[in-house]
Amino acid sequence: MCVHLVSCRAHLEALERLKALRIAVANDTHWLLSPSFRVGLRTALSGGGKSWAGADPLEPDAHAKDISELEQYSRARWEAVLQFMAAANTEGVTQEVVNVLIDAELISLSTTGEGAGRPVITNKGFQFLLQDVATQVWYFLTQYLNSLQKRGADPVEALALLFRLSFSTVGMDYPVEGLTEGQLDLLQHLREIGLVFRRKRTSRRFYPTPLAINLASGSAKNLDAADVKGYIVVETNFRIYAYTDSPLQLALLSLFVDLRYRFPNMVCGLLSRDSVRKALVKGLTAEQMIRFLRTHAHPQMRSRTPVLPETISDQLRLWELERNRLRVLPAVLYERFSNQREHDLLHHYGRDLGVELAHSSQHIVVTFEGHEQIKTFWQAHRQQAEADAQARQRAYEQQVAQHQASTMQP
Template identity: 40%
Template sequence: MTSAVSSTDPAMVDHKSLYAYLSTLPSSLLENLYRHPNPSLCMAIFRDLTPMAQKFVLRQLFIEQILPKSVFTSWITPEGKKDHDDAVRLLNDLKIWSEAPSTAGLMGWKLNEHFRKGIQAIVVGGGPSWSGDDQPTAEETTPKDIPFIQNYARERWDVVLHFLAGLSGASQISRDTVEVLTNAGLIRGSNSTESGITQNGFRFLLMDTPSQVWRFILAYLHTVPKWGMDLIECISFIFQLSFSQIGKHYSTIGFSSNQLRTLQHFREYGLIYMRSKKSSRYYPTNLVVNLSAGAGLNTSAFSEGYIIVETNYRIMVYTDSPLKIAVVSYFSDMLYRFPNLALGMITRESIRRALMKGISTDEIIKFLRMHAHPQMRENNPVLPSTLTDQIKLWEMERERCVFADGVLYNNFLSQKDFEMLRNYASDLGVAMCSNAANKVVVVSPEGHDQVRAFWKRQKKE
């Protein structure tokens, strides 16, 4: 049976951690996840728990009886009460334990039996490999090395980003991928001819690669039930991949149709490499390994230093990538383009355009720091304070203005007519502003009908 998530709101798939995503799933779905024979999911969840929550799970792991709540409180100091409360809430949200009466009649905590067995298999060991069969076959007599796999992952993921950015000459992507991007709220439209990037899409392009992949995978899981695929099997398989190793190849023998279809999708995104669609071996890439760490993964391995920013707001982008130049142009005015260098300026107008696209100044500053040239990283601070302060000031300058709809009344024949209409609108409380020198009055849309009717009566009289 296929499980589904009820909401289609893109915000529902924008969680920064595994815990934040799983806590939104129904209890029945979590229970079925823990029942899955592969313990990789249980391990991924356990790794994401707080130290206090891990302690509570391990102390209950081989105890069959239910421990009273007072036993857990006796294990902590008064200073650790907040950690205790956070751990209890976390374990409750993930349905790892539940309240139950102990043999003494006191209320205690009962560890989920399926989760217990999964962690026991991890601690004791034995059984099949979490990440599948990695024995060599004749097909892989010349296996691919790690640099090749990393380059492949970067090229395939850039294809998705090129399409999202709407660059001319970008390679087309599958209809399934377009649907994932749409469900994530990154593009509008149901096909490649109608699609257009949204405000969330602009912000997505400024994120680091692990955060991009994590949010994309959450949107993928959100879309899986619409394709008739088993969500539980897909989640378990994704976390199985996250415990694999880069440079090793694994067998697809015994895979279900859901797993094989997921592999083909991930092959398009650059999460795995396969020699062909019919290949019986696959290589996990650096994009999928440790994926269960979520958006909080260390991004240093994915950051490229190619941007230099000067105190006069000039920006130099040392790259020949159209995608990187396009992303930088979201918040700067690009002036010159050379074979491996682009020059631009960060201006008040360019920052205003970025803010109108939904990009915050914090995201711009974070992007510049993340991709700062190695020479700039030797500075302290990395970015000139004059630049960061000015970007913040431009944002504050824009926030001083509040925009509201209104109806303009002008071209009065006399000062008396102007004052009469202004006073009437003020008495009604619908006058937004007025200027006696220019004889103009702005009223709110709600009061427009009353003011107009009044003015028509006065003109007849």
């Protein structure tokens, strides 16, 4: 029995995840591990099985990379992808990466003007840029696996290689011998985004980077050095100082900040209503901007509580609310009534039904959902009105016939 409520909830969530992954199966009294997972777990715990790292150790690498070099390499490769999205800088970005970004709807190809065919970032891409690195890379990998399925390829081999990376060690080299052709293709793509280092395509070894290890272990620590150091200072007068010369960091900041002055190692900008509104139009939210400023705050700002002045965060939310004062909803307009009686009939019915949005002496506006009910009611009313009119016409004709018959009698 779970004594602590939080522990009990975590325990149940863990069991549900095992069940969803088909690792464990539940019955009325107990849980059972799936046969294949049980055999694999027993083999791993007993030290058996074939090592994916290869039975024969590789000879010493004359071009070995240490952890700091691998970390610098992974950061540079991933920033090249983000820089391509933010400023359409194609340097160092392959067509395969571009295709994944297009399939993920993070960028699109322009179809107008002289820039037709040129990559353009989408609203979804703007939101992607302000996310943390771990979320970005995970999303990119899931979209890559989806693209494999669209091409008819089996993603199982790719998943197997990704799972193997989670058990690797930073700074150690691993052989490519034994990898399938599909896994070698994936390895090349992982190299392009900074998850592994491979000196050249024909190299017999590769090095997992800290980006891949931390990602596979579920830790976002050390994924972005900028998150640790911090470089942004925000003042209550809406001035922003960014102590950086990184093109990527400046491109991200310019998404919602009006950059005014640039110095060798610092940029001064202003958080204005217009700059924020432009970001909101692109699909960013106030909470994403607030989270970005907090995450990249300078160490001097992090020593304060709250990290971001409440004046700034409150104003960002207010500027966002300005765009949400009006709601655009689909509706149906009725006009050109035959007479006032028809207008009043639909007006009272729509009001009683709760679907009328507005009305005047000649117009009625109802919700799109209520249109079908109004339409059904009006058709029934018209049919009944036509039936009544026909009945009155027949009664009138009968009266006329009877009158004519009575006058013709001697």
